[in-house]
Amino acid sequence: MKIVAWNVNSLKVRLPQLLDFLATRLPDVVCLQETKLTDENFPVAEIEAAGYHVAYSGQKTYNGVAILSRAPLSDVVTGIANFNDELKRVIAATIEGVRIVCVYCPNGQSLDSDKYAYKLAWFDALIAWLKDELTRHPKLAVLGDYNIAPDDRDVHDPAMWVDGILVSDAERARFQGLLALGLQDSFRLFDQPEKIFSWWDYRMLGFRRNQGLRIDHILLTQPLAQACISSTVDREMRKLERPSDHAPVVAEINLAV
């Protein structure tokens, strides 16, 4: 099972790239973030024509998440249980016995912003919810844009970013809180080259200079982690005309094991 997380930064703009991605990479599951589409505007027909089932939860202008799958989806849930949030950031579904949780975690804006306090509270709610979900779903994957670079290896210039948004101690503590639930960062299951990132600023020739951050992650419970055979970033998508500022992150899991 090849599973993908990709922040598309507007599905309306990126739909042709998504359809090309589906046709060429042949993923089994794709979790999208920042679709920026209301549900009535979601391109269901185009995605179904490409051979995928789809579940989605969106809103105008901001946020919006979706799960695409070759196999049927069941038990679709949106949002975090017991956490009131009008922002469409979470959708979950079961696919071939694997619980897939698609997340678009808050950005936080800056450390002195109300949005930062919301980000930390949001992660606390996510952790509490997943702790409960894990009691029912031994095979569970959490994929998406976490807006956290877990450690300095995930930052192009740690000195420049020190104590800033996306790398602050409190944010990294939330990421560790997810790992403490028994989830594993699939990327770090393998020896990886240095300076692998999943997001690059549109400005300042960020991608060409590889001035990026690794903030998009695929976390796996132990039964999936031990069956995981690769975890990579699809940088080619960032090289296209009118790219998203995020590249897809990809993990392959051998469910036969």
Add this chain to the structure above:
DNA sequence: ATGGCGCCACATTGGCGA
């Protein structure tokens, strides 16, 4: 040099992302 780019909408400028 806190700007820059890209997307969206109560649009031709401002909010937001990261």
